[in-house]
Amino acid sequence: MLKLFITGASSGIGWALAEHYAARGALLGLCARRAEPLHGLSARWPGQVSGYPLDVTDAAALHAASEDFMARIGVPDIIIANAGVSVGTLTECAEDLDAIRRVMEVNYFGTVATFAPFIGAMRSAGRGRLVGIASLAGVRGLPGAGAYSASKAAMISYLESLRLEMHDSGVKVVTLCPGYISTPMTAANPFPMPFLMPADEAARRFARVIARGSSYTVVPWQMAIIGKLLRLLPNALYDRLFAGAPRKPRRTLAEL
DSSP states (O other), rough: EEEEEETTTTTTHHHHHHHHTTTTTTEEEEEHHHHHHHHHHHHSSSSTEEEOOOOTTOOHHHHHHHHHHHHHHHOSSEEEEOOOOOBBBBBTOOGHHHHHHHHHHHIIHHHHHHHHHHHHHHHHHTTEEEEEEOOGGGSSOOOBBBBHHHHHHHHHHHHHHHHHHHHTTTTTEEEEEEOOOOOGGGGGSSSSTTEEEHHHHHHHHHHHHHHHHHHHHESSSSHHHHHHHHHHSOHHHHHHHHOOOOOOBBBBGOOO
């Protein structure tokens, strides 16, 4: 019976992944800031879900949750660092600095803090998957999304470093870079989203990638081609094409 620990499980990709694995009999430790959705998942899948209402920037809370999960359920087979926030930001606006810091703390530091308490036990067990949900937005910087693009680029580099650190340990590090997935986060995007995918379909595809232990995968595959093309564009051409791209709305720190 699979044992998983998933952050950001109250909606979107995290919720879809929790539903996917619970339907297959997995035992789940689910984290989110909002307790009510976790209670809903616990009621829907009785005996399978342990809910941990917490903020992933709180390393002490994550450590306590990891200790509780491993004491009651065991060492997880899969840990999915999915918690994330996205918001439009502008460096020139001093009022955005707190939001920029929050995006980096949740998306990047939250990933590190999620994995840290489990790695020793997983290394001792000689098995498992450490999965980070990054984004294609981390491939190149996008206008008005400096914080989000930077946080996801940091995740991608961090996960690559971690993969090397875990080499020959039996623990696989999986970097998943979604394109556009239909979630509350993308619902705020005021621009076309090519190859938009329902969250439940994304969860099924992610689960296959995780089972294989693939080191780096973009979902859907069409966006992988776009990502490779973006990497190859010279700066001058990239700037000309994307400087005027539509931007995600800015929000205050209190709204994140």
